[in-house]
Amino acid sequence: MPFGGGGEMQKTAWLAALLLVLSAVSAPAGTLTEADVKRTGEASKRILAEALRTGRTHALLKDLCKTAPRRLSGSEGMAKAEAWAERALKDIGLENVRLEACKVPHWERGSVAELACLAPVPDTKLPILAIGGSVATPGDGLTAEVVEVKSFDELHAKADRVKGRIVFFNRPMDATLPDTFAAYGGAADQRVRGALEAAKVGAVAVVVRSLTTLLDDIPHTGTLFYAAAVKRIPAVAVSTLGAERLAALLAGGKTVKLRMRLDCRWHEDAPAHNVVGELRGTSRPDEILVVGGHLDSWDVGEGAHDDGAGCCQSIAALALLKTLNLRPKRTIRVVLFANEENGSRGGRGYVRTHAAELKHHVLALESDRGGFTPRGFATNAGPAALEILRALAAPLRSAGIEYVRPGGGGADISHMAKFGVVLVGYVPDSQRYFDLHHSARDTIETVNERELELGTAVIASLLYGVADMEKTLPRNDAQAR
Amino acid sequence: MPFGGGGEMQKTAWLAALLLVLSAVSAPAGTLTEADVKRTGEASKRILAEALRTGRTHALLKDLCKTAPRRLSGSEGMAKAEAWAERALKDIGLENVRLEACKVPHWERGSVAELACLAPVPDTKLPILAIGGSVATPGDGLTAEVVEVKSFDELHAKADRVKGRIVFFNRPMDATLPDTFAAYGGAADQRVRGALEAAKVGAVAVVVRSLTTLLDDIPHTGTLFYAAAVKRIPAVAVSTLGAERLAALLAGGKTVKLRMRLDCRWHEDAPAHNVVGELRGTSRPDEILVVGGHLDSWDVGEGAHDDGAGCCQSIAALALLKTLNLRPKRTIRVVLFANEENGSRGGRGYVRTHAAELKHHVLALESDRGGFTPRGFATNAGPAALEILRALAAPLRSAGIEYVRPGGGGADISHMAKFGVVLVGYVPDSQRYFDLHHSARDTIETVNERELELGTAVIASLLYGVADMEKTLPRNDAQAR
Numbered sequence: 001m002p003f004g005g006g007g008e009m010q011k012t013a014w015l016a017a018l019l020l021v022l023s024a025v026s027a028p029a030g031t032l033t034e035a036d037v038k039r040t041g042e043a044s045k046r047i048l049a050e051a052l053r054t055g056r057t058h059a060l061l062k063d064l065c066k067t068a069p070r071r072l073s074g075s076e077g078m079a080k081a082e083a084w085a086e087r088a089l090k091d092i093g094l095e096n097v098r099l100e101a102c103k104v105p106h107w108e109r110g111s112v113a114e115l116a117c118l119a120p121v122p123d124t125k126l127p128i129l130a131i132g133g134s135v136a137t138p139g140d141g142l143t144a145e146v147v148e149v150k151s152f153d154e155l156h157a158k159a160d161r162v163k164g165r166i167v168f169f170n171r172p173m174d175a176t177l178p179d180t181f182a183a184y185g186g187a188a189d190q191r192v193r194g195a196l197e198a199a200k201v202g203a204v205a206v207v208v209r210s211l212t213t214l215l216d217d218i219p220h221t222g223t224l225f226y227a228a229a230v231k232r233i234p235a236v237a238v239s240t241l242g243a244e245r246l247a248a249l250l251a252g253g254k255t256v257k258l259r260m261r262l263d264c265r266w267h268e269d270a271p272a273h274n275v276v277g278e279l280r281g282t283s284r285p286d287e288i289l290v291v292g293g294h295l296d297s298w299d300v301g302e303g304a305h306d307d308g309a310g311c312c313q314s315i316a317a318l319a320l321l322k323t324l325n326l327r328p329k330r331t332i333r334v335v336l337f338a339n340e341e342n343g344s345r346g347g348r349g350y351v352r353t354h355a356a357e358l359k360h361h362v363l364a365l366e367s368d369r370g371g372f373t374p375r376g377f378a379t380n381a382g383p384a385a386l387e388i389l390r391a392l393a394a395p396l397r398s399a400g401i402e403y404v405r406p407g408g409g410g411a412d413i414s415h416m417a418k419f420g421v422v423l424v425g426y427v428p429d430s431q432r433y434f435d436l437h438h439s440a441r442d443t444i445e446t447v448n449e450r451e452l453e454l455g456t457a458v459i460a461s462l463l464y465g466v467a468d469m470e471k472t473l474p475r476n477d478a479q480a481r
Numbered sequence: 482m483p484f485g486g487g488g489e490m491q492k493t494a495w496l497a498a499l500l501l502v503l504s505a506v507s508a509p510a511g512t513l514t515e516a517d518v519k520r521t522g523e524a525s526k527r528i529l530a531e532a533l534r535t536g537r538t539h540a541l542l543k544d545l546c547k548t549a550p551r552r553l554s555g556s557e558g559m560a561k562a563e564a565w566a567e568r569a570l571k572d573i574g575l576e577n578v579r580l581e582a583c584k585v586p587h588w589e590r591g592s593v594a595e596l597a598c599l600a601p602v603p604d605t606k607l608p609i610l611a612i613g614g615s616v617a618t619p620g621d622g623l624t625a626e627v628v629e630v631k632s633f634d635e636l637h638a639k640a641d642r643v644k645g646r647i648v649f650f651n652r653p654m655d656a657t658l659p660d661t662f663a664a665y666g667g668a669a670d671q672r673v674r675g676a677l678e679a680a681k682v683g684a685v686a687v688v689v690r691s692l693t694t695l696l697d698d699i700p701h702t703g704t705l706f707y708a709a710a711v712k713r714i715p716a717v718a719v720s721t722l723g724a725e726r727l728a729a730l731l732a733g734g735k736t737v738k739l740r741m742r743l744d745c746r747w748h749e750d751a752p753a754h755n756v757v758g759e760l761r762g763t764s765r766p767d768e769i770l771v772v773g774g775h776l777d778s779w780d781v782g783e784g785a786h787d788d789g790a791g792c793c794q795s796i797a798a799l800a801l802l803k804t805l806n807l808r809p810k811r812t813i814r815v816v817l818f819a820n821e822e823n824g825s826r827g828g829r830g831y832v833r834t835h836a837a838e839l840k841h842h843v844l845a846l847e848s849d850r851g852g853f854t855p856r857g858f859a860t861n862a863g864p865a866a867l868e869i870l871r872a873l874a875a876p877l878r879s880a881g882i883e884y885v886r887p888g889g890g891g892a893d894i895s896h897m898a899k900f901g902v903v904l905v906g907y908v909p910d911s912q913r914y915f916d917l918h919h920s921a922r923d924t925i926e927t928v929n930e931r932e933l934e935l936g937t938a939v940i941a942s943l944l945y946g947v948a949d950m951e952k953t954l955p956r957n958d959a960q961a962r
Contacts, residue, residue: 050657052656176533178529178533373854399659429910431935432929435929450656450913
């Protein structure tokens with residue numbers, strides 16, 4: 001709440017309250033009716049109770065994690081996951097279950113990943129993972145001195161010392177930010193563009209501090225970008241404790257020499273599929289809501305939170321609506337996207353395949369921030385639609401939904417934004433996510449059943465509310481309120 | 482939000498907004514000044530960042546859990562915990578660190594806890610724990626047929642069949658309630674009063690379904706009440722899967738015979754201590770705020786969430802204020818209560834020891850709902866104080882504090898209510914608590930660092946805000962607003 005200077009507390013309290021009103025419910029509710037609100041409220045109660053009593057999200061996710069862990073695009077794990085997903089959508093009785101083809105990147109980690117300190121302390125191994133997409137080192141490895149930097153600015157300031165060296169990007173995530181996604185966003189450039197920027201100034205490889213606020217020996221992978229005109233150099237993520245050890249060795253300007261070995265490989269793009277199924281609408285079946293997550297995951301751990309959780313919540317949300325016989329007026333389509341981690345080819349493929357239909361897409365909702373306890377929804381909706389979403393989400397307060405606020409929907413659905421589709425991202429609590437993200441720790445054992453099912457319930461409720469409105473939720477390109 | 486029938490959405494939205502205003506900030510802010518709000522807002526930012534950067538709550542809790550697990554009153558673990566706590570309060574530089582004596586119940590679980598099915602399936606063992614306070618069985622055990630009930634009403638309806646039998650209380654927690662404490666509250670009567678009620682109608686022992694929504698083989702203990710005039714009969718908690726197996730054996734009215742063996746023992750009340758320390762106020766040191774948790778725990782697991790977390794958050798909150806040089810006008814006193822789990826003797830002892838001082842107690846805050854991600858505060862504050870607490874907690878929104886609402890403060894501080902003290906309970910997310918509560922699973926490994934430190938930060942911020950107000954927070958027995 002904003003409290004200005006001067007004036008009495010009473011005045012500022014009322015002012016704050018007024019701002020609250022303005023931000024929460026300033027506009028008339030556009031196309032939402034009393035009956036819509038009542039119907040959604042009643043449905044939400046039933047959905048919430050059913051999810052907590054008989055929810056099947058956790059069982060689905062456990063099955064996915066054990067059947068098809070390590071679902072990187074092009075891998076055997078991903079092929080198993082597609083088959084699993086098709087079966088799962090058919091098992092809950094969805095209509096029009098189908099696989100929609102797209103091409104995806106195909107990179108393999110290989111079996112060698114080694115980072116050893118040769119000097120000053122001989123043969124100290126540091127815990128690493130190749131960053132996804134990295135090229136291999138020469139077969140017998142690559143040896144060079146290390147230059148530590150905290151930013152691209154510092155990299156460029158030290159450009160004359162970098163040539164022929166390994167660049168060590170060691171800027172930690174800012175643990176003081178309560179929103180861990182903000183902290184991640186403030187540090188991820190090192191992993192994503194570190195190899196590219198370092199190669200531009202002549203580096204031979206990069207070592208990047210893992211993106212987590214934990215201090216431990218578990219490395220976290222993720223994707224990187226190369227550019228056509230710039231030499232592709234090998235890139236690894238070192239555990240945070242490994243990064244601390246390396247920084248300690250370098251302290252005071254000491255010379256540290258590292259040997260890196262990676263045998264990663266790139267292949268031709270591979271065939272893959274978005275897995276799709278529908279709960280067809282009763283009276284307006286051609287108006288479509290999408291709900292989904294991405295089926296691919298990194299090739300370590302089980303991709304339980306990232307993003308098995310979102311996939312299984314999407315499936316289970318429709319299963320809940322079917323169980324409760326809550327078939328809405330509009331069609332809800334579940335889309336399990338083929339590729340997000342290293343390419344977003346699933347989301348791109350979807351808008352290509354469904355180009356003609358996108359003008360009838362009312363809303364797309366993604367869950368891709370982990371299977372944790374609910375906090376809210378983020379959306380790109382314009383003012384009228386935002387107000388409606390807030391009214392429909394109001395009954396979800398007891399399930400932990402505190403807000404519907406402006407923000408991003410999710411990487412897979414982001415490609416629909418320019419077609420006027422309202423995007424919604426499910427936002428669970430963020431505190432634990434980066435303990436697990438892109439690491440061997442992202443397994444079913446870290447997923448709490450009730451938290452996961454509550455997420456399914458709030459997703460199902462909001463979807464139902466929008467899909468069953470008497471009038472249609474205003475799209476972002478609509479002129480009318 | 483309440484949406485009445487009739488009228489337009491626009492109207493109800495404004496009405497809802499008005500209600501929101503009325504409930505959030507209806508009254509003038511009483512004794513809170515602009516300067517108070519500004520100072521607390523600035524302090525909150527510093528506290529939050531410092532907690533997330535250098536917070537020591539998790540390290541303290543790990544140390545407590547490994548030094549003194551199984552801290553049941555009268556045990557060696559509790560003696561170690563008292564020494565640990567005194568050291569911890571001195572280490573962070575608190576003033577007036579002292580041990581305040583009280584007497585506590587002394588019960589020991591013993592080494593034998595066995596529940597075996599003799600018929601129809603011979604020798605099937607069921608996972609149990611003695612309920613805390615239970616008497617022993619005869620040395621060679623107790624054998625009887627079983628009668629299953631779901632409630633005391635059903636127990637009394639079946640009174641003629643209960644005599645000489647073992648009563649099996651098998652009403653599950655209501656998993657459909659989003660608030661797990663409400664679900665616990667709706668089932669705990671079976672554990673607390675089951676033995677007493679069953680003995681009144683002639684039962685020889687009770688088996689109670691464990692209080693968790695998980696289906697697994699981990700039993701959960703807790704306390705029970707006996708009454709002087711009623712025979713004390715043995716009582717065990719069976720795992721939820723054990724309860725399901727037992728119910729399946731009984732299905733269709735089949736006869737099931739169980740043998741129970743327990744060698745629990747009661748001793749004379751033992752000496753124990755509330756462990757106390759202070760951050761003395763600068764200008765109003767005689768006005769006191771209490772912050773605390775209970776140091777005792779059940780004798781299984783490590784009492785990490787229940788309530789090592791609350792103790793360590795209380796200590797670490799004061800450590801944060803000291804680190805940041807935020808010494809408020811009033812005294813903040815940390816109290817680590819000696820006994821909550823089986824007697825609340827710590828809380829009773831505190832009000833006895835400090836009777837003369839209670840009229841100068843401004844507020845007491847307890848953390849005893851686990852070390853999970855923040856959600857809000859519950860309080861018994863009157864309208865004026867409630868409004869002030871809401872204004873002071875407003876800057877904690879980014880840390881997850883959604884509300885300050887009417888509710889209970891905590892068992893240990895509840896004894897201060899009748900003296901007019903404003904009580905506040907810290908409310909973290911409740912989804913995971915009863916997976917662990919009173920079981921072997923309640924260990925440090927289930928505690929997330931960031932979640933725990935965020936709790937410390939919001940507690941420290943609210944305490945600082947109230948302790949440093951220019952005028953004093955209205956007590957519940959104050960006439961003035």
